[in-house]
């Protein structure tokens with residue numbers, strides 16, 4: 001089948017179209033185009049939309065009275081981006097959504113995809129809420145490209161194929177086809193090195209890779225040369241004609257929308273007109289779709305400024321048999337009808353706007369048995385993608401490698417490491433040291449092992465702490481204040497006796513016993529670094545002495561220590 005298009009110089013070009021993967025080989029010579037016929041031939045060749053027969057019985061998407069605004073924090077009255085927006089996309093149709101920049105096309109598409117929620121209104125996709133539609137059934141090409149910088153085009157396509165649960169041979173087959181279709185020559189190049197047009201084509205390929213039932217394409221032909229653009233449209237037509245696919249496409253190239261089955265014109269968040277492009281051409285008496293669309297907008301603007309007019313008042317569009325007004329649907333509410341501003345002709349085909357919607361079956365039955373392999377594949381492909389990305393990005397990789405070292409360093413700087421040569425005070429009420437003993441620097445060797453406090457202190461490694469004995473807590477606090485010691489430990493009088501009682505009576509021990517079997521660590525919190533380490537160390541020693549010497553025998557748990565802090569100003 002010969003398809004006719006227009007080249008950059010306004011000349012007619014011809015090329016063969018194809019409708020399936022098998023036929024792709026036949027159209028490899030897309031460069032062999034004829035440029036010898038002027039633009040006049042174009043209109044006739046393009047104007048095929050009325051011959052098309054999308055399955056009008058089954059709208060695949062219906063949008064009713066949709067309202068949406070982007071509310072930012074603090075702003076109460078954000079303008080409506082979708083303002084009582086209605087839309088009906090028949091099954092197996094190419095639906096071109098046209099409108100000026102900022103008219104709300106992308107917003108409408110993102111709501112249809114379930115990426116954004118409406119403020120009011122209803123959207124049905126495959127007869128259900130968009131949130132319930134399985135990803136496999138939809139191919140979406142966003143305006144912002146969805147490529148991974150450090151993956152090649154092939155790897156990206158493989159990744160998405162796996163995510164969609166395709167088997168490797170089908171993925172390869174699809175990739176081969178899409179490479180030819182979209183002239184993706186440099187498929188082994190990283191996405192970051194592709195030109196803008198190449199990136200768009202790769203993004204388009206991602207939307208097509210899993211052969212979805214519904215394609216939503218946000219300006220797929222931007223930056224694509226006219227011959228390839230024509231080829232893309234031919235392919236979309238073949239998908240709708242032969243493979244039951246439905247396409248919604250946005251474009252700023254109005255003439256190319258002649259190849260769609262339906263056009264929807266958006267303005268100020270409303271759908272102003274919805275019909276076959278051929279019908280619009282007839283209604284407006286235009287030869288170019290751009291002229292016809294312009295007339296619609298002019299009419300809309302004049303009605304906006306003069307107030308609403310009824311259809312009969314000043315409608316100079318020719319009526320068409322199949323023409324239909326977007327907002328005058330019999331299925332719409334009276335409020336919707338009141339809000340209709342642009343009415344071209346009566347709607348003769350009730351099937352287009354409403355009726356039951358068939359629900360496409362999702363792949364798999366949703367049971368754990370079928371979900372598990374899919375989940376495994378998805379996790380596998382995610383891991384593979386992350387691994388490739390990581391290994392190709394030297395900065396990221398080096399960061400990942402040194403991250404644990406940075407974390408350890410930060411922890412050491414913040415809380416301090418193992419204490420070394422810390423001056424540790426001891427107030428041991430068990431020993432009842434007198435002034436002369438303290439003055440002559442009481443030595444640990446004089447501490448008798450019968451006291452558990454002595455056993456404890458003998459476990460303190462000499463490198464970690466130098467012990468300084470004090471008679472009272474006040475003396476120790478003063479030492480902390482003048483920085484002679486960083487912390488001190490208090491052993492209560494009869495510590496050993498209370499410890500033994502506690503072990504014997506366990507949960508039935510009296511509060512005096514519980515109090516008397518605790519040691520206190522008081523620390524100078526102005527030097528957070530060293531005292532954190534001290535606490536850990538003191539606890540560890542306490543645990544060792546108690547556990548090794550006593551508790552192990554009775555199978556008791558430990559945790560008798562409490563700490564108090566001294567803040568030195």
Ligand SMILES: Nc1ncnc2c1ncn2[C@@H]1O[C@H](COP(=O)(O)OP(=O)(O)OP(=O)(O)O)[C@@H](O)[C@H]1O
Pocket residue numbers: 070081099100101102103104105106107108143
């Ligand atoms: N995330 C957002 N937050 C706030 N405002 C937004 C956001 N996205 C879009 N808008 C605003 O909503 C309006 C419609 O944007 P939208 O992208 O839907 O238009 P569009 O018709 O797709 O435009 P274009 O043809 O240029 O892509 C614009 O005024 C835009 O600034």
